[in-house]
Amino acid sequence: MPTFDPEKVSEIHQHLHSHLPSESALRVKALETVLVEKGLVNSQTIDAWVEAYSEEVGPKRGALIVAKAWCEPAFKAALLEDAVSAIDHLGYLGKATAHLKVVENTPLVHNLVVCTLCSCYPFSILGMAPNWYKTAAYRSRAVRDPRGVLTEFGVKIDNDIEIRVWDSTAELRYLVLPERPAGTGGLSEEALAALVSRNSMIGTDRVLEIKN
Amino acid sequence: MDGMHDLGGKQGFGPIDVNETDVPFHADWEGRMWAIAQCGGGRDGWTIDWWRHCRELIDPVDYLARPYFDSWMQAYTAAYIDSDTFTLEEIIKAKSDQTPVEPPEAIDTQQVLKDIQSQATRFDRPLAQTPQFEVGDxxxxxxxxxxxxxxxxxxxxxxxxxxxxxxxxxxxxxxxxxxxxxxxxxxxxxxxxxxxxxxxxxxxxxxxxxxxxxxxxxx
Missing domain, CATH: 2.30.30.50 (SH3 type barrels.)
Structure with a gap:
């Protein structure tokens, strides 16, 4: 059982700082080895988890949710009203999405998601977070200079557009519903999903491009 | 705590690397650390915020300078040592002091996908007390x-x-x-x-x- 004693954990961190090897791969190998020898984890199960997040669980799920919302007004209404039930029907409810909210971009609103305190992210629908999402640069600046951050991503936001930054400070998670690009009336849900970038669902992309 | 983790609005971190390679994991050890976090046992009584606090308690220089999933390794390791799951000496030697125990039965990717669905942990709880505020307050x-x-x-x-x-x-x-x-x-x-x-x-x-x-x- 944990002690919930921060002073004790600070002391442990000091020891780890002094005695563990510097190389990250060796550190993680040490942890895996000890947990395996203690009978707490199976290395083949670790392989399976890596494969699941490399191949199956990723932003394709989020893109399908977005495309479906573009095509089906009733689904979009349900998604904005109760995102948890809506994604549960698609089989995508899971890690870190039990309190999911969907925020909609409009011609006058742009949404941007960050976690300034750690790196909270809706894993079951977007997979692994990109590195930049977890960096000090993004976490520090997204709430203070969102327009500057977006410019670095190549996204220009006019001054008459309101930026709404969502700092994920509790267990709610946010998915941005980007605007459907013009001229996509005849496309299938699948073809539309292919236009939805991972970044557009975090808010660091806005105008989606039609690919040929 | 006023730790290094509380980054909102801090200045001086410079531009964001917007052109990183778009892959789930940038090294094998990142994937293995993520996976250990998802499936490792020996965490009786842990809570999500206790784990977050263990990560916040990492030395601020390490917190900023070391790779992201490296800080997960250190947070999990510190929390395991705190819980007496293993000792500091064991992790330094990268070896258990006891005779190895048979690991749990392996699961495949299909089972993992089911397990991810069961990770939809809810944090809402009933509370009789009336909310103090209303929308618009x-x-x-x-x-x-x-x-x-x-x-x-x-x-x-x-x-x-x-x-x-x-x-x-x-x-x-x-x-x-x-x-x-x-x-x-x-x-x-x-x-x-x-x-x-x-x-x-x-x-x-x-x-x-x-x-x-x-x-x-x-x-």
């Missing part, structure tokens, strides 16, 4: 400081905001980090960017945070 965040875990970031302390949405009662993070599942009412609070940052150029821009009731007082 003007509030101020308190000037709270603590050496413990909290989810009220420094950049929103003592600031005016408006209740944007009410989400029921959720397990209170500050208590959760001490092992308690005590709930509190929780709200999305909207802040004008110009109330947070003097240099904010666009008066329309807003920042939204999900904040528990005890962080707030009536304006």
């Amino acid at each position: 003007c509030v101020n965040t308190k000037q709270l400081t603590t050496s413990h875990h909290t989810r009220l970031p420094a950049y929103t302390r003592g600031k005016p905001g408006i209740i944007h949405a009410y989400h029921g009662a959720h397990i209170f993070a500050d208590a959760c980090a001490k092992g308690s599942d005590r709930p509190e009412h929780i709200y999305s609070v909207a802040f004008n960017a110009s109330d947070l940052w003097q240099e904010s150029q666009n008066r329309k821009d807003r920042v939204f945070l999900d904040l528990w009731e005890s962080y707030l007082e009536p304006a």
Whole structure:
């Protein structure tokens, strides 16, 4: 059982700082080895988890949710009203999405998601977070200079557009519903999903491009 | 705690690497660390916010300088040592002091996909007490400081905001980090960017945070 004693954990961190090897791969190998020898984890199960997040669980799920919302007004209404039930029907409810909210971009609103305190992210629908999402640069600046951050991503936001930054400070998670690009009336849900970038669902992309 | 993790609004970190390779994991060890976090046992009594606090307690120089999933390794390792799951000496030697125990039966990717669905952990709890605020109410965040875990970031302390949405009662993070599942009412609070940052150029821009009731007082 944990002690919930921060002073004790600070002391442990000091020891780890002094005695563990510097190389990250060796550190993680040490942890895996000890947990395996203690009978707490199976290395083949670790392989399976890596494969699941490399191949199956990723932003394709989020893109399908977005495309479906573009095509089906009733689904979009349900998604904005109760995102948890809506994604549960698609089989995508899971890690870190039990309190999911969907925020909609409009011609006058742009949404941007960050976690300034750690790196909270809706894993079951977007997979692994990109590195930049977890960096000090993004976490520090997204709430203070969102327009500057977006410019670095190549996204220009006019001054008459309101930026709404969502700092994920509790267990709610946010998915941005980007605007459907013009001229996509005849496309299938699948073809539309292919236009939805991972970044557009975090808010660091806005105008989606039609690919040929 | 006023730790290095509380990064909102800190300056000097420079540009963002927007051109990183778009892959789930940038090295094998990153994937293995993520996977260990998802499936490792030996965590009786741990809570999400206790784990977050263990990560916040990493030396600030290490917190900023070492790779992201490396900090997960250190947070998990510290929390395991704290729980007596293994010892400092064992992790330094990378070897258990006891005769190895048979690991749990392996699961395949299909089972993992089912397990991910079962990780939809809910944090809402019933609470008889009436919520203190309603949507549209003007509030101020308190000037709270603590050496413990909290989810009220420094950049929103003592600031005016408006209740944007009410989400029921959720397990209170500050208590959760001490092992308690005590709930509190929780709200999305909207802040004008110009109330947070003097240099904010666009008066329309807003920042939204999900904040528990005890962080707030009536304006």
